[in-house]
Amino acid sequence: MTTLKDLSRHLNLSVTQVSRALNGYADVSEATRARVLAAASELAYQPNLSARKLVSGRSGIVGLVLQGTPASMTGDHFLTVIGGLSAEFSRRELQFVLHMADPEEDVIEVYRRLIDGGGLDGFVLIEPVTDDRRVAYLAQRGIPVIVHGRLFGGPAHAYYDIDNAEVGRVLTRHLLRHGHRRIAFLNGSPQRAYSEARRRGHVEALEEAGLPFDPGLHITASMDEKHGLVSAVKLFSGPAPHPTAVIASHLKIARGLVQGLSALGLRVPDDVSIVAHDDQLSDLAATGFEPPLTTTTSPIYDSWAPLADGLARLIAGAPIPAVQHTAAVDFVERGSVAAPRNERPAPRKNHHGDTR
Amino acid sequence: MTTLKDLSRHLNLSVTQVSRALNGYADVSEATRARVLAAASELAYQPNLSARKLVSGRSGIVGLVLQGTPASMTGDHFLTVIGGLSAEFSRRELQFVLHMADPEEDVIEVYRRLIDGGGLDGFVLIEPVTDDRRVAYLAQRGIPVIVHGRLFGGPAHAYYDIDNAEVGRVLTRHLLRHGHRRIAFLNGSPQRAYSEARRRGHVEALEEAGLPFDPGLHITASMDEKHGLVSAVKLFSGPAPHPTAVIASHLKIARGLVQGLSALGLRVPDDVSIVAHDDQLSDLAATGFEPPLTTTTSPIYDSWAPLADGLARLIAGAPIPAVQHTAAVDFVERGSVAAPRNERPAPRKNHHGDTR
Numbered sequence: 001m002t003t004l005k006d007l008s009r010h011l012n013l014s015v016t017q018v019s020r021a022l023n024g025y026a027d028v029s030e031a032t033r034a035r036v037l038a039a040a041s042e043l044a045y046q047p048n049l050s051a052r053k054l055v056s057g058r059s060g061i062v063g064l065v066l067q068g069t070p071a072s073m074t075g076d077h078f079l080t081v082i083g084g085l086s087a088e089f090s091r092r093e094l095q096f097v098l099h100m101a102d103p104e105e106d107v108i109e110v111y112r113r114l115i116d117g118g119g120l121d122g123f124v125l126i127e128p129v130t131d132d133r134r135v136a137y138l139a140q141r142g143i144p145v146i147v148h149g150r151l152f153g154g155p156a157h158a159y160y161d162i163d164n165a166e167v168g169r170v171l172t173r174h175l176l177r178h179g180h181r182r183i184a185f186l187n188g189s190p191q192r193a194y195s196e197a198r199r200r201g202h203v204e205a206l207e208e209a210g211l212p213f214d215p216g217l218h219i220t221a222s223m224d225e226k227h228g229l230v231s232a233v234k235l236f237s238g239p240a241p242h243p244t245a246v247i248a249s250h251l252k253i254a255r256g257l258v259q260g261l262s263a264l265g266l267r268v269p270d271d272v273s274i275v276a277h278d279d280q281l282s283d284l285a286a287t288g289f290e291p292p293l294t295t296t297t298s299p300i301y302d303s304w305a306p307l308a309d310g311l312a313r314l315i316a317g318a319p320i321p322a323v324q325h326t327a328a329v330d331f332v333e334r335g336s337v338a339a340p341r342n343e344r345p346a347p348r349k350n351h352h353g354d355t356r
Numbered sequence: 357m358t359t360l361k362d363l364s365r366h367l368n369l370s371v372t373q374v375s376r377a378l379n380g381y382a383d384v385s386e387a388t389r390a391r392v393l394a395a396a397s398e399l400a401y402q403p404n405l406s407a408r409k410l411v412s413g414r415s416g417i418v419g420l421v422l423q424g425t426p427a428s429m430t431g432d433h434f435l436t437v438i439g440g441l442s443a444e445f446s447r448r449e450l451q452f453v454l455h456m457a458d459p460e461e462d463v464i465e466v467y468r469r470l471i472d473g474g475g476l477d478g479f480v481l482i483e484p485v486t487d488d489r490r491v492a493y494l495a496q497r498g499i500p501v502i503v504h505g506r507l508f509g510g511p512a513h514a515y516y517d518i519d520n521a522e523v524g525r526v527l528t529r530h531l532l533r534h535g536h537r538r539i540a541f542l543n544g545s546p547q548r549a550y551s552e553a554r555r556r557g558h559v560e561a562l563e564e565a566g567l568p569f570d571p572g573l574h575i576t577a578s579m580d581e582k583h584g585l586v587s588a589v590k591l592f593s594g595p596a597p598h599p600t601a602v603i604a605s606h607l608k609i610a611r612g613l614v615q616g617l618s619a620l621g622l623r624v625p626d627d628v629s630i631v632a633h634d635d636q637l638s639d640l641a642a643t644g645f646e647p648p649l650t651t652t653t654s655p656i657y658d659s660w661a662p663l664a665d666g667l668a669r670l671i672a673g674a675p676i677p678a679v680q681h682t683a684a685v686d687f688v689e690r691g692s693v694a695a696p697r698n699e700r701p702a703p704r705k706n707h708h709g710d711t712r
Contacts, residue, residue, distance in 0.1 A: 059415070059475030063453060079434065086456040095470055097419060097453035100442040114451050119415030119475040 011039050027316070061095045062122045062311055065110060065134075068103040077281060084301055085124060088308035094121075094315075096308075108137050115143055122311050124148065129191045144314035146307055146323060149193050158314055158323035160306040162298040164194040168201025168247075170296050170331050171275045175245045176209050179339045180273060184217040184243040186231050186253045195220060198249060198277075217243055225256035232260025236272070244340035245273035251284040254293060269338035277329075291335035298329040367395050383672065417451045418478045418667055421466060421490075424459040433637060440657055441480060444664035450477075450671075452664075464493050471499055478667050480504065485547045500670035502663055502679060505549050514670055514679035516662040518654040520550045524557025524603075526652050526687050527631045531601045532565050535695045536629060540573040540599040542587050542609045551576060554605060554633075573599055581612030588616025592628070600696035601629035607640040610649060625694035633685075647691035654685040 008015045013036070021028045021036035028036075064085065082098055089096035097120070101110040111134060114120050122144030125134055128151055138145040139155035150161040168185075175183050185202050188195035203213045219234070221227040228248060236242050248254035254276040261272055268274050268291060278286045278295040286293040310323040364371045369392070377384045377392035384392075420441065438454055445452035453476070457466040467490060470476050478500030481490055484507055494501040495511035506517040524541075531539050541558055544551035559569045575590070577583040584604060592598050604610035610632040617628055624630050624647060634642045634651040642649040666679040 059473035060469060061473055061475040082454070082456055087458060090458050090461070095455055095466070095473070095475075097455045098438070099451055099453045100438055102443060102446050105446070110451070113416060117415035117417055117451070119417040119451075119477075121475075 007036070007039055007043060010043060011036060058121045058315070059119050060093070061097055061120050062089060062124065062315070063097045063099055063114065063120045064124045064126065065099045065101055065107065065114070066126075067101045067105075067107050067110075080281065080301070081126075081304075084304035085308065088304045089312075092308055092312040094308070094312055096124075108133060111137060111143075115141060122146075122315050124307055124311060128193050130193050130196055132193075144311060146310040146314060148303060148307055150197070150324070150326065151193050152196070156320050158310050158320050160303055160310055160325050160327070161194075162303075162327050162329050164197035165201035165204070166329055167277050167296045168198035168203075169205045170201075170329070171247045171277070172202045172205035173208075174275060174294065174331070174333075175247070175273060175337065176205065176211075178245075178273065178337055180245040181211060181340075182214075182217065182241060182243045182245075184219070184231070184235050184246045185249075186227055186246060186257065187218060187220045187249045188223045190220045195249065202247070223250040224252050225259070228253040228256025228258070229260040230256075232257050232264065236261065236264050236266060243272070244342075245275070245337070248274065248276040251276055251278055251286060251293070251295075254289065255284060258289060269336050271341070273337040273340070275337060278332075286332070286334065289336065293336045294332065294334045296329045296331050298327060302327070363392070363395055363399060366399060367392060414477045414671070415475050416449070417453055417476050418445060418480065418671070419453045419455055419470065419476045420480045420482065421455045421457055421463065421470070422482075423457040423461075423463050423466075436637065436657070437482075437660075440660035441664065444660045445668075448664055448668040450664070450668055452480075464489060467493060467499075471497060478502075478671050480663055480667060484549050486549050486552055488549075500667060502666040502670060504659060504663055506553070506680075506682065507549050508552070512676050514666050514676050516659055516666055516681050516683070517550075518659075518683050518685050520553035521557035521560070522685055523605075523633050523652045524554035524559075525561045526557075526685065527603045527633070528558045528561035529564075530631060530650065530687070530689075530693065531603070531629060532561065532567075534601075534629065534693050536601040537567060537696075538570075538573065538597060538599045539601045539603065540575070540587070540591050541603045541605075542583055542613065543574060543576045543603075543605045544579045546576045551605065558603070579606035580608050581615070584609040584612025584614070585616040586612075588613050588620065592617065592620050592622060599628070600698075601631070601693070604630065604632040607632055607634055607642060607649070607651075610645065611640060614645065625692050627697070629693040629696070631693060634688075642688070642690065645692065649692045650688065650690045652685045652687050654683060658683070 004015050004018055008018045011018060013032070017028070017032070018036055021033045064082075086096045099110070099114065101107055111123075123138060123146075125132075125138075125145055126148040128135060128147050128149045130151065131154060132147075132151055135145065135147060135151060135157050136155055139157060145157065147157055147159040148161070150159045151157060172183060185199070187199055190196060199218065202218075206213055217235075219227070219231045221231075235246070246257060248257055254274060257274065258268060261268060266272050275294045276286065278293070278297040279300040280297065281300040286295045286297070306325055306327070310325070314320070314323055360371050360374055364374045367374060369388070373384070373388070374392055377389045442452045455466070455470065457463055467479075479494060479502075481488075481494075481501055482504040484491060484503050484505045486507065487510060488507055491501065491503060491507060491513050492511055495513060501513065503513055503515040504517070506515045507513060528539060541555070543555055546552060555574065558574075562569055573591075575583075575587045577587075591602070602613060604613055610630060613630065614624060617624060622628050631650045632642065634649070634653040635656040636653065637656040642651045642653070662681055662683070666681065670676070670679055
C-alpha cells in the first residue's frame with residue numbers, strides 16, 4: 001500500500017506539504033496540488049483516515065446549525081442561503097454542511113456533539129441574539145466561528161456584519177432633515193443584535209437633533225407584515241398626536257404598514273412618510289411600492305463570500321481581530337418621504353377649486 | 357485535567373466502554389451511559405478530540421449530499437425531508453448534516469473530500485440512478501451508505517425501498533381485472549431505479565395476462581404535471597385506438613393528466629380509467645381529485661426512520677444483507693376506474709330520453 005511517505009519521496013516534497021496539498025489547504029499552490037493529486041492517483045494512494053486526521057487535525061468541513069427553520073426563512077429563501085454559503089465555501093476548498101437541530105434540545109449540547117466527534121472544523125452562526133450562548137460556548141471551546149452579525153459585549157468573536165447602527169442613523173437623519181419630529185420605528189425583535197444596533201443608531205440621530213427617544217414610538221416584533229399592519233393601527237388610530245413618519249426595519253414590515261395606513265385612509269407620503277431597510281432577499285422590491293420606498297440597502301447575499309472567507313482564514317490560524325468586518329450600507333432616496341403636514345405651506349386651492 | 361483513563365478508573369469500566377458510552381454507541385446500555393455521562397460531568401472531563409477520534413474512528417456525523425436542489429423538491433418539501441431525517445438520526449445519537457454540492461463539480465470528488473477529512477461516518481443517498489456511480493464509489497471505499505431505493509445490479513448495498521415492482525404489478529392487475537387491455541403508463545425518468553422497477557412490475561402483470569408490453573404506451577419523463585398534460589395530448593389526440601386506462605407514477609403526473617383529458621373532453625372514469633401511485637408528500641391528495649383516485653400508497657415520510665436505523669446499524673458494524681429492506685405498498689380503491697367502454701353494456705335511454 002502506498003503511504004503518505006512513499007508519495008512524499010516520489011514527489012520530493014515533505015510529508016506535511018503532501019498532506020496539505022491533499023487536504024486542499026489554501027497555502028499550497030495549484031501547480032503543486034495538481035502534481036500531488038496526479039501522483040496520488042498514479043500510485044493508488046489510499047489515505048489513512050485517522051492518520052490524516054492526526055496530521056491536519058481537520059476534516060475540511062464547516063457547518064451551520066439551525067434549530068428548526070428560522071422564522072424569517074421561507075423554503076426558497078432558505079435554499080438561497082444554503083446554496084450561497086455552499087458555493088462560497090466550495091471555492092475555498094471547504095465543505096459546508098447544514099445541521100437541523102431538534103428544537104426541543106439544548107443547542108449547546110448539539111454543538112458539543114458536533115465538535116467532540118472532530119467532524120467539523122468550524123461554524124457559521126446566523127441570527128445571533130444579544131448575549132448569545134452559542135458564541136460564548138464556541139469561544140470557550142476554541143472552535144472557529146464566524147457570526148453573521150456583530151455582538152456587543154461577550155467574548156471577542158469574528159463577524160461579518162452590515163453597519164446596523166448606521167441604518168438607524170441614516171434613516172432617522174433623513175426624516176429629521178425633512179422636518180419630522182415624531183418618528184416611529186418598527187424594529188425587529190429586541191433579542192436580535194441587529195435590532196439593538198439599529199435602535200442605538202436611531203437614538204444617536206435623535207440626540208444629535210436634541211430630541212428625546214420616545215419608547216412608545218419604538219415597536220419591536222418579528223420582521224413580518226403583521227408587525228407593520230398591527231403597528232399602523234396602534235400608532236395611527238390611538239389618540240393624537242400621531243407620528244408623522246415611520247421607519248420599517250424590513251420591507252415586509254413596510255408592506256404591512258402601507259396596508260394598515262391605506263385601510264386607515266392615510267396616504268404615503270402626503271399623510272405619513274415612510275423609510276425602510278432593504279436587504280434584498282425577500283420577494284419584495286422597494287421599487288414595487290407605490291410610491292417607491294426610500295431605503296438603506298445592503299444585499300444580504302453579498303455576505304456569503306465574506307463569511308466563507310472569514311471562517312477559512314480563522315481555520316487557517318488568522319487572529320480574531322483580523323476577521324471582524326462591518327460593511328457600509330447604501331442609501332437610496334425614492335418617493336416615500338415628504339415634509340410633515342404642519343411644516344408644509346397651507347394647502348392652496350388649485351384651479352379646480354379643490355384643496356388637493 | 358481528567359482523562360478518559362481517570363474516568364474509566366473512577367467508574368470501574370474499560371476505557372473502550374467509557375469511550376463507547378460517551379460516543380453514544382448503541383451497544384452501551386442506557387443505564388451505563390447515564391452513569392458515564394454523570395461521572396464525566398462530575399469530574400469535568402473534556403474529551404481530547406484527536407484521541408477520541410483515534411479511539412472510535414468516528415465523528416458521529418452522517419450526511420446527505422445533494423447536487424443542486426432535487427427537481428422533485430420544492431422548498432417546503434425539501435425542509436420536510438431534511439427535518440425528518442434529522443429528527444430520526446438525532447434519536448439514534450447521530451448528527452445528520454446536509455451538503456449541497458456544486459452542480460458543476462464531479463460529485464465523486466465531493467464525496468472523496470467529505471470522506472478523506474474523516475468528518476463523516478456515513479451517508480444517506482436518495483434518488484439513486486440505475487448503475488449509480490456514487491453507490492459504487494462508496495462501496496469501493498468501504499464507507500457506510502444506505503440508499504433510499506434499491507438498485508439492481510452493481511455492488512451489494514444497504515437500502516430501504518418500497519416494493520416498486522409491486523406498484524407496477526398491483527396497478528396494472530387492477531386495470532386488467534376491469535377489462536382494460538390498452539393501458540398507458542406515465543412513468544418517471546428511466547434513469548431512476550424506481551421507475552425501472554415499476555416498469556418491470558407492469559410488464560410482469562401484462563405477461564401474466566398474456567399481453568405484450570407496448571413501448572409506445574410507456575412514456576417516461578420527470579414526475580410533474582407537464583408530463584401528465586403532454587402525455588394526455590400525445591396519447592388521446594393521435595390516431596385511434598387510444599388507451600382505455602392510464603397509470604400515473606405520481607399524483608402530480610395524474611393532475612396534469614386529468615387536466616389534459618378534461619381539455620380533450622374526456623371524462624374519468626367514463627372515457628378513461630386512471631390509477632396512480634401516491635407517496636403522500638406532494639401538496640396533492642388522491643382524495644382531492646374528482647373522482648378520488650384509486651392508488652397504491654406508501655407514505656414517503658415513513659422512510660426516514662428505517663433509513664436512519666439502517667445507517668446507524670451499518671456504522672455499528674451490521675453486515676449489508678441485514679440492512680436491505682423492501683416495504684410493502686398499500687392499495688386503496690376509490691372511484692377512478694370503470695370497465696372500458698367497449699366492455700360495458702350499450703348505453704340505454706334514461707327516463708329523460710338522453711343516453712346519459
